[in-house]
Amino acid sequence: MSGPENLGHHPREPVPAQPEPNDGKIASVSSRDITLQLASRGDAEAMASLSRDLIEAGLGWQYRAERIRALMNDPDTATLVARDHRVIGFAIMSFHDEHAHLVLMAVRPSEQRRGIARRMVLWLVESAITAGIASIHLELRARNEAAYAFYRALGFAETLRLPGYYLGRETAIRMLRLLRAPNVVVPAWRPPTRDAR
Numbered sequence: 001m002s003g004p005e006n007l008g009h010h011p012r013e014p015v016p017a018q019p020e021p022n023d024g025k026i027a028s029v030s031s032r033d034i035t036l037q038l039a040s041r042g043d044a045e046a047m048a049s050l051s052r053d054l055i056e057a058g059l060g061w062q063y064r065a066e067r068i069r070a071l072m073n074d075p076d077t078a079t080l081v082a083r084d085h086r087v088i089g090f091a092i093m094s095f096h097d098e099h100a101h102l103v104l105m106a107v108r109p110s111e112q113r114r115g116i117a118r119r120m121v122l123w124l125v126e127s128a129i130t131a132g133i134a135s136i137h138l139e140l141r142a143r144n145e146a147a148y149a150f151y152r153a154l155g156f157a158e159t160l161r162l163p164g165y166y167l168g169r170e171t172a173i174r175m176l177r178l179l180r181a182p183n184v185v186v187p188a189w190r191p192p193t194r195d196a197r
Contacts, residue, residue, distance in 0.1 A: 039079035046087035
């Protein structure tokens with residue numbers, strides 16, 4: 001259900017793989033007075049409002065503040081916010097053994113086309129690479145052409161169309177970005193010996 005802004009093609013800017021501790025606080029990434037940092041419990045209301053208004057519009061509100069706080073408590077989920085003096089965007093990604101799932105992402109309309117969504121995705125991609133993740137998956141509304149173009153520009157490819165994915169009414173597109181080849185266990189094979197005939 002990701003729903004970011006559509007950005008133009010920009011050269012990749014460096015982002016940290018993981019936040020670094022700094023005097024007991026989580027370090028953040030700043031540029032143009034916009035800071036990326038791990039979300040705090042106090043950010044959940046703003047994140048839920050953005051989800052309701054920008055991602056879940058017309059679908060019913062599933063990601064309320066309580067659910068977002070529960071995701072913050074999940075050690076296998078990263079909750080990231082972009083802020084100036086307030087939360088202006090957020091992303092939530094769950095990590096599994098071989099893949100990660102970009103659950104939600106949104107940026108306030110007044111702050112779109114400033115590279116914020118791009119910075120959040122690149123931060124999450126670098127975190128996934130550091131964690132040894134093979135791929136990142138996401139779903140978006142098929143009619144969201146701007147989000148589709150945004151993710152394509154960041155290396156995601158369409159893998160599947162899911163009719164009725166959203167409340168049985170709206171088609172989703174599943175997208176994937178490979179980060180490395182998945183681990184495949186290949187059984188050991190030895191040629192037969194002459195005595196085995």
